[in-house]
Structure formats: structure tokens, C-alpha cells
Amino acid sequence: SKMTVKAVKMPCTSANVYTKVPDGGWGWTVAFAFFVVEALTYGIIKSFGVFFNDLMESFDETNSRISWIISICVFVQTFTAPLSTVLSNRFGHRLVVMAGGLLVSAGMVIASFARSVVHMYVTIGIVSGLGYCLSFLPTVTILSQYFDKRRSLVTAVASTGECFAVFSFAPAITALKEQIGWRYSMLSVGVLQLGITACGSLLRPIVIREQEEVKAQPPEESTETKYMLENEQTCTSIESIDSGVDITTSPSNVPGKTKAEPKSEEPKQHGQNPVDNNSTPPEPKTKLLDFSVMRDYSFICYAFFGLFATLGFFAPSLYIIPLSRSLGIGKDHSAYILSAMAIAEVFGRIFAGWLLNKKPIRKIYIELICVILLSVALVAFPFASGFWGLMICSVYFGFMLGTVAGTHIPLLAEDDVVGIERMSSAAGVYVFIQSLAGLAGPPLAGVLVDTTKNYSSAFYSCAAGMVLGAVFLALVRPCKTGLCHHHQQQQQQQQQVEESTAGPPPELPDDFIDMDIGKAENSGKGSDSV
Numbered sequence: 001s002k003m004t005v006k007a008v009k010m011p012c013t014s015a016n017v018y019t020k021v022p023d024g025g026w027g028w029t030v031a032f033a034f035f036v037v038e039a040l041t042y043g044i045i046k047s048f049g050v051f052f053n054d055l056m057e058s059f060d061e062t063n064s065r066i067s068w069i070i071s072i073c074v075f076v077q078t079f080t081a082p083l084s085t086v087l088s089n090r091f092g093h094r095l096v097v098m099a100g101g102l103l104v105s106a107g108m109v110i111a112s113f114a115r116s117v118v119h120m121y122v123t124i125g126i127v128s129g130l131g132y133c134l135s136f137l138p139t140v141t142i143l144s145q146y147f148d149k150r151r152s153l154v155t156a157v158a159s160t161g162e163c164f165a166v167f168s169f170a171p172a173i174t175a176l177k178e179q180i181g182w183r184y185s186m187l188s189v190g191v192l193q194l195g196i197t198a199c200g201s202l203l204r205p206i207v208i209r210e211q212e213e214v215k216a217q218p219p220e221e222s223t224e225t226k227y228m229l230e231n232e233q234t235c236t237s238i239e240s241i242d243s244g245v246d247i248t249t250s251p252s253n254v255p256g257k258t259k260a261e262p263k264s265e266e267p268k269q270h271g272q273n274p275v276d277n278n279s280t281p282p283e284p285k286t287k288l289l290d291f292s293v294m295r296d297y298s299f300i301c302y303a304f305f306g307l308f309a310t311l312g313f314f315a316p317s318l319y320i321i322p323l324s325r326s327l328g329i330g331k332d333h334s335a336y337i338l339s340a341m342a343i344a345e346v347f348g349r350i351f352a353g354w355l356l357n358k359k360p361i362r363k364i365y366i367e368l369i370c371v372i373l374l375s376v377a378l379v380a381f382p383f384a385s386g387f388w389g390l391m392i393c394s395v396y397f398g399f400m401l402g403t404v405a406g407t408h409i410p411l412l413a414e415d416d417v418v419g420i421e422r423m424s425s426a427a428g429v430y431v432f433i434q435s436l437a438g439l440a441g442p443p444l445a446g447v448l449v450d451t452t453k454n455y456s457s458a459f460y461s462c463a464a465g466m467v468l469g470a471v472f473l474a475l476v477r478p479c480k481t482g483l484c485h486h487h488q489q490q491q492q493q494q495q496q497v498e499e500s501t502a503g504p505p506p507e508l509p510d511d512f513i514d515m516d517i518g519k520a521e522n523s524g525k526g527s528d529s530v
Contacts, residue, residue: 017207017209018206018207018208018209020208021145021146021147021148021208022146022147022206023146023147023148023149023150024146024147024150025146026146026204026206027143027146027147027154029202030139030142030143030146030202030203030204031143031146031154031157031158032158032202033139033199033200033202033203034139034140034143034155034158034159034161034199035158035159035160035161036161036195036196036199037097037135037136037139037161037196037199037200038136038158038159038160038161038162038165039161039162039164039165040101040104040135040165040192040193040195040196041104041132041135041136041162041196042132042136042162042165043161043162043163043164043165043166043169044108044165044169044189044193045070045073045074045132046162046165046166046317046342047165047166047169047170047173047338048069048070048318049170049317049318049319049320049321049322049338050169050170050173050174050177050321050335050338051173051182051185051186052066052318052321052322053321053322053325054177054182055069055117055120055182058182059116059117061117062446062450063322063446063449063450064443064446064447064449064450065117065446066117066446067318067442067443067445067446068117068121068125068442068443068446069117069120069121069124069125070124070318070442071125071440071441071442071443072121072124072125072126072129073124073125073128073129073132074129074310074435074441074442075125075129075435075436076125076126076129076130076132076133076435077129077130077132077133077136077431077435078133078310078431078432078433078434078435079432079435080129080130080133080134080432081133081137081427081428081429081430081431081432081434081435082428082429082432083133083428084096084100084133084134084137084138084428085137085141085424085425085427085428086428087134088137088138088141088424089424092205093138093139093141093142093200093203093205094200094201094203094204094205095200096134096138096200097134097135097138097139097196097197097199097200097203098196098197098200098201099131099134099200100130100131100132100133100134100135100136100138100196100200101131101135101193101194101195101196101197101198101199101200102131102194102197103127103128103130103131103134104128104131104132104135104190104193104196105131105190105191105193105194105196105197106127106128106131106190107123107124107126107127107128107129107131107190108123108124108128108186108187108189108190108193109187109190109191110123110127110190111123111124111128111186111190112183112184112186112187112190113183131196133431135196135200137427137428137431138203139199139200139203140155140159140409140410140427141423141424141427142203142205142206143155143158144410144413144420144423145206145420146206148420149357150357151410151413152352152353152356152357152363152407152410153353153354153356153357154353155353155406155407155410156349156350156352156353156354156356156406156407156410157349157350157353159349159405159406160345160346160349160350160402160406162342162345163342163343163345163346163349163398163402164342164346165342166317166338166339166341166342166345167339167342167343167346168339169189170335170338170339170342171335171336171339173185173189174331174332174335176188292422293418293422293425293426293429294429296418297479297480298416298417298418298476298477298479298480299412299417299418299426299429299430300479301472301473301475301476301479302411302412302417302430302472302473302476303429303430303433303434304433304469304472305371305408305469305470305472305473305476306408306430306431306433306434306437306469307433307434307436307437307469308437308465308466308468308469308472309371309404309408309437309465309466309469309473310434310437310441310465311437311440311441311444311461311462311464311465311466311469312374312375312378312462312463312465312466312469313401313405313441316378316381316397316401316458316459316462317338317341318442318445319445319449319455319458319459320334320337320338320341320390320394321334321335321337321338322455323381323390323455323456323458323459324337324387324390326455327384327385327386327390329386329387329390333387336391337387337390337391337394338394340391340394340395340398341394341395341397341398341401342398343395343398344394344395344396344397344398344399344402345398345399345401345402345405346402347399347402348398348399348400348401348402348403348406349402349403349405349406349407350402351399351402351403352366352370352402352403352404352406352407353406353407356407362416362477363407363411363414363416364411364414364416364417364473364476364477365477367404367407367408367411367473368470368473368474370400370403370404370407371404371466371469371470371473372470373400373403374397374400374401374403374404374466375463375466375467375470377393377396377397377400377401378397378459378460378462378463378466379459379460379463380393380396380397381393381397381456381459382456382459382460409427409430409431412426412427412430416476416477416480417476417480437465441461441462441465444461445457445458445461445462446458448460448461
């Protein structure tokens with residue numbers, strides 16, 4: 001059957017109704033919106049390192065205390081992920097993303113007037129952090145609903161928005177600070193982030209509604225046989241009210257005698273609802289947040305992977321400029337290193353999306369290989385010396401980061417983890433579990449830097465977390481196929497034991513059904529005579 005779309009008059013306010021996942025259509029507009037949202041959320045977070053030294057000098061604070069700004073922001077962003085899921089299921093993705101854009105912009109604008117680092121904790125950490133959560137997670141969730149076969153490739157390409165943002169924002173903000181100072185530069189970034197609200201207005205909800213097949217009415221003989229079979233299967237007398245089943249073979253219900261009444265006018269007796277083949281059953285209520293995913297062993301392992309891998313996502317972007325400055329590299333060249341990392345991440349995301357779309361092996365195994373190579377990249381940073389050595393490590397790290405960062409959340413929609421049906425709730429819980437690492441990662445790296453007086457220790461801590469994440473990622477597939485299958489076998493064996501211990505069903509007299517049918521025929525004759 002061909003895909004059909006319900007015609008609507010207002011393209012940006014009404015829902016899209018499809019008979020199957022479109023793999024395109026309005027989804028391309030949603031993909032563009034996700035590109036911009038990525039640029040104005042994670043792109044700004046990763047570019048925040050350009051303000052690092054300015055904040056340390058203005059507030060006279062240490063590395064660890066300045067690192068808490070992004071740590072609190074990332075923690076709030078991930079910790080409130082279930083709230084984002086609940087609000088999206090209740091009010092829709094569009095309104096939630098638009099509200100998130102307002103919070104992001106307001107937090108960054110107010111932070112430009114901050115007089116202490118504590119003010120930064122509240123404005124950027126809490127206000128903007130909540131806005132980042134409400135903006136990013138609903139956007140990537142609804143984008144996954146618009147695509148099926150192209151999901152990995154489209155999501156990977158659209159997620160390159162943050163890479164282009166880091167590539168362009170890092171030099172631009174650095175140049176802007178030289179002209180107007182860091183405060184007005186931060187104010188300009190806050191005003192620019194209002195674009196998230198415009199992108200939120202493009203997120204039209206999608207409804208997948210299967211085509212209804214018109215079924216021919218069964219012949220009258222089969223209908224009569226149906227009543228007889230129902231009577232035989234229930235083994236219940238028509239005069240028994242306690243049975244909870246209302247079955248009758250009176251002439252009013254037997255075809256050929258009288259015309260059957262409409263199903264909707266039949267009374268509901270003893271809790272049994274009449275069956276109507278022509279009416280669609282009521283749609284089940286969508287759960288605002290489904291925590292049943294926590295009983296899935298494969299999801300638990302995948303969540304622990306995200307927990308430890310998050311340690312390596314943000315700290316390198318924050319400390320690459322301070323590391324380059326400690327090696328005697330100038331401000332301009334340090335910004336170029338961060339930009340080169342962002343460009344390499346673009347190619348990494350596109351390559352990962354293309355590879356996952358080809359699917360030479362299971363996607364979960366491709367992700368595991370990328371995580372292992374990313375761990376090697378983190379270990380390589382402390383051995384870099386000079387501009388070109390750090391540049392090579394940054395390009396390699398950026399490429400491998402792109403293969404992981406652009407795919408780890410969309411992989412929740414794969415059957416090896418939870419599947420597309422439960423992705424919305426799983427994404428909220430998954431990002432919520434990441435919040436602990438997002439809170440502890442950058443400050444832990446800052447404490448190590450302050451203690452050892454060496455920026456290399458920050459990259460070692462990130463590498464250790466990434467290795468632990470790879471261990472748990474390797475357990476996802478075995479848990480899905482081995483442990484879960486073993487658990488199902490145990491449940492089946494337990495059910496068989498319960499059935500074997502239960503006594504046999506009570507024997508009924510052979511003439512029980514005949515007595516019921518005889519009574520029904522006698523009552524039918526009486527009604528005809530009347």
C-alpha cells in the first residue's frame with residue numbers, strides 16, 4: 001500500500017498522519033531543526049572553553065570551581081531528562097522545545113551580568129541547563145520517529161550541527177572578545193540561542209495509522225456456528241448469572257429468524273463488552289514515563305555505558321585550550337586546534353551514520369569498536385608535544401568522538417537495546433543516568449589538574465571512564481540474547497510447574513450443554529407462540 005498523508009491547511013501546527021514511517025517528507029524539515037538545535041545547545045557547551053581563562057581571571061577562581069559551571073549545566077540537562085519526556089508526552093514536542101529555547105537564552109543573557117562564579121552556577125548551570133534538556137531530547141526523539149531505514153544516517157548528519165558550531169563559534173567568539181570583551185560576547189551568544197524557539201515551532205507531531213482493511217461479512221451459517229461454538233467453549237448455562245458470560249440462542253439472535261440488533265445497542269452485562277468488527281478499539285493511553293525499561297538487562301548495561309562514557313565527552317573540549325596554552329601555544333592557534341577537532345567530528349558523525357546504515361555487522365558492535373578507538377585517542381593526548389602533535393591528537397579524537405556522540409542515543413531505538421516503541425521513555429531514563437557523570441566528570445578532572453599541576457591527568461581520567469563504558473557496552477548484546485532468553489525459559493518452566501501442580505478441571509455432565517440448548521429452544525417456542 002502506498003504511503004498517504006492526511007491533508008492539512010497549516011503545515012507548521014497540525015500533525016502529520018502517515019500510514020507508515022515516511023523516511024522523509026516533513027522529516028527533512030525536522031532534521032534541519034535538529035541541526036540548528038544541536039549547534040545552539042551542545043555546540044555552545046563545547047565552545048564554552050573559550051571563556052575559561054577569562055572567567056578565572058575575572059572571578060579569581062581555580063580550574064575546578066570554573067569547571068563546575070559546565071558540570072552543573074550538564075548535570076541539570078541530564079538529570080531532568082525524565083521531566084523532558086513527561087512534558088513532551090503531555091504537551092507535545094513543539095511547546096517543550098520552544099520553552100527550552102527561552103530558558104537557554106535567558107540563562108546565558110543573565111550570566112553575562114554575573115558578578116561571581118556562584119551566579120554562573122545558577123544562570124548557566126541551572127536555568128540554561130534545564131533549557132538544554134527541554135530543547136535537545138524532544139528534538140532527537142521526534143526525528144527518530146520520522147525515519148526508519150535512514151534513521152542512523154540522517155541523525156548522524158543532522159547531529160553535525162554542534163561540530164559546525166564549535167568550528168565557527170570558537171574563532172568567532174575569540175575574535176569578538178578582543179573587540180567587546182567576554183561579557184558582551186556571552187550576551188550575543190544568548191541572543192543567538194533564541195533560534196532554538198524558532199526551530200521548536202517546526203517540530204510537527206507524527207502519527208502512524210495503519211490502513212484499515214474492509215473485511216467481508218461472514219455468511220449466516222458461520223455466524224450461527226459461532227454462537228454454538230461459544231456455547232460449547234464456555235460450558236455455561238444461559239440461566240447462570242454468576243458465570244459472567246451472557247450467551248443465548250434465542251431466535252432474536254439466530255440469523256434467519258429475525259434481524260439482529262446493532263452491536264452498539266446491546267446491553268453490557270456482567271462486565272463483558274460486545275465485539276464490534278466495524279469500530280476501531282480505543283487507543284491505549286500513552287504512559288508519560290515508562291520505567292519498565294529498567295527491568296531490561298540490556299538497557300541497564302547500555303545505561304552504565306553512557307554513564308562512564310560521558311566522562312570523556314565534555315572534559316577534552318573544555319581542557320584542550322588550557323592544555324595547548326600550557327605547552328606554549330598562542331591563543332589563536334589554540335582556537336584552531338579546537339576548530340580542527342570540530343571539523344574532524346563532522347566527518348566522524350557522517351562516517352558512523354553511513355557505516356551504521358550499511359550495517360556490515362550489528363550496530364552495537366560497530367559502536368563498541370568506536371568506543372575502544374576513542375579510548376585510545378584520550379590516552380594519546382598526554383604524549384602530544386607542540387602544535388602539530390596536539391593537532392593530530394585533536395583530529396583523531398574529534399573523528400572518533402563523532403562516531404560515538406552522534407549515535408549513542410539513536411541506538412536506543414534498535415532492538416538490541418529497547419526498540420523504537422519505548423525509545424522516548426528509554427531516552428529520558430538513559431540521559432538521567434548520565435547525569436551523575438556529567439556532574440562529576442569536569443570537576444574531577446579539575447581537581448586532578450589542580451593537584452598534579454598537569455592537564456594530562458584530566459585526559460587520563462576521561463580515558464578510564466571510556467574504558468569502563470566499553471566493558472558495559474560489550475555486555476549489551478549478550479544480555480539481550482543470553483540472560484533474557486534464560487530468564488524467559490525460567491518463567492516458562494515455572495508456569496509449567498504451576499500448571500502441573502494444579503488439579504484437573506472439574507468434570508461436567510455430558511448432557512449439560514444439551515440441557516441448556518433444550519431450554520433455549522423451549523423458550524424460543526414460547527416466544528413464537530406469544
